[in-house]
Amino acid sequence: MLTDLTPADRDALEAARTVAEDAGLTAAIGGDVLGIEMDGTLAELIGIALAFVVLALTFGSLVAAGMPLLTALVGVGIGVAAIATLTGFAELGTTAPALGTMLGPAVGIDYALFILSRYQAEVRAGRPLDEAAGRAVGTAGSAVVFAGLTVIIALVGLSVCGIGFLTEMGVAGAFTVAVAVLVALTLLPALLGFAGPRATGRRPRIPAQPTDPAAVPETDDAPAVPAAAPRTLGRRWAEGIARHRRPALVAGIALAAVAALPAASLRLALPGDSTKPADSDARVAYDLISEHFTAGANGPLLVPWPPGTTPTSPPLSPP
Structure with a gap:
């Protein structure tokens, strides 16, 4: 199984690729045998x-x-x-x-x-x-x-x-x-x-207090005049957008359109070797198999083991 492979096994696989390349062959290692490449x-x-x-x-x-x-x-x-x-x-x-x-x-x-x-x-x-x-x-x-x-x-x-x-x-x-x-x-x-x-x-x-005497209630039991709200950064931003609403609308639509451009090449599927960088080993192996054995040959063949048993050797992979 994949988890049973040791570093020596992976080194032997790398050496086999080197021998094949020295003989003039195109060799690439695909799948997860060399580990999952974590980039990002x-x-x-x-x-x-x-x-x-x-x-x-x-x-x-x-x-x-x-x-x-x-x-x-x-x-x-x-x-x-x-x-x-x-x-x-x-x-x-x-x-x-x-x-x-x-x-x-x-x-x-x-x-x-x-x-x-x-x-x-x-x-x-x-x-x-x-x-x-x-x-x-x-x-x-x-x-x-x-x-x-x-x-x-x-x-x-x-x-x-x-x-x-x-x-x-x-x-x-x-x-x-x-x-x-x-x-x-x-x-x-x-x-x-x-x-x-x-x-x-x-x-x-400090909120500004009203200076107009007419704004102050005459009776003692009247509710106090609410203080003016402080002009925070968010309030100033909202006021600026309101003053220039048309340019803000055009800029917002343009920004949304630019941000949506990657959706044109969106792939709605689980990532695999076909989505890896073009110069990576796994991608080269995927493309070679697709070119010479049709695209479906890259699909994994999952063979479940009988319940209660432990596999003694890795299952055979499709040709």
């Missing part, structure tokens, strides 16, 4: 960098921008480490942590944004930092718990399919989301306490 690290780093820039512009503070990213990475790290530890006590597939590592950063940043945004709103309203943090967790924290529960229920629902690897992915992803909720409710308030005023972004603005 650069794309993840670019995504984190862009998220940091957007958060810095939104909150007006580098410290505040780094907090959601830090809490998200901590949550994913704890979730993946726990899943890796569990493999010492139970058998889990290699795809188990995949869903958690994809959802963890997204929900971790999202949940931290709920609380951090409410925290800055409370500070702008004139509340002390510690009271603002408590109110943010007590109000926005309930939304975080509700959102996390809905995602957890949806992921655990994958077990209804009765497919083993989907159940493992769903449960592992649900655990990672639960960790992200706990981190947002515990670690983020602690970071706010350490950061102090540096996490508040721009200095709070």
Whole structure:
């Protein structure tokens, strides 16, 4: 079986390819025998960098921008480490942590944004930092718990399919989301306490009081005049869009059209050797087999072993 191959077996396979190439033959190794090539690290780093820039512009503070990213990475790290530890006590597939590592950063940043945004709103309203943090967790924290529960229920629902690897992915992803909720409710308030005023972004603005005497009620039991809302960055952005709504509409449609261009070459199928880079060994082997033995020859032939037995040798592959 594939899992029974040793590094020496893979080295022997590489040596056989070298011998074939020295003899003037075209040789390429396909399938998963040499391991699964995991690429995409650069794309993840670019995504984190862009998220940091957007958060810095939104909150007006580098410290505040780094907090959601830090809490998200901590949550994913704890979730993946726990899943890796569990493999010492139970058998889990290699795809188990995949869903958690994809959802963890997204929900971790999202949940931290709920609380951090409410925290800055409370500070702008004139509340002390510690009271603002408590109110943010007590109000926005309930939304975080509700959102996390809905995602957890949806992921655990994958077990209804009765497919083993989907159940493992769903449960592992649900655990990672639960960790992200706990981190947002515990670690983020602690970071706010350490950061102090540096996490508040721009200095709070004192709402302007009405100066017109006619605007002040004459009776003592009349409700107080509401103070003018502070002009936050989000409010200024909305006002700017409203003033230039036509150019904003055209720019938004153009941006959406450019972002939708990759959909023209979208492949609705599971990734395989045919989707790998053209110069990779697995892709070369796939193309050679398709060219000389028709495209269907690349399809794997799955032969189940009888229940209760253990295979002593790898099953034969199709020619």
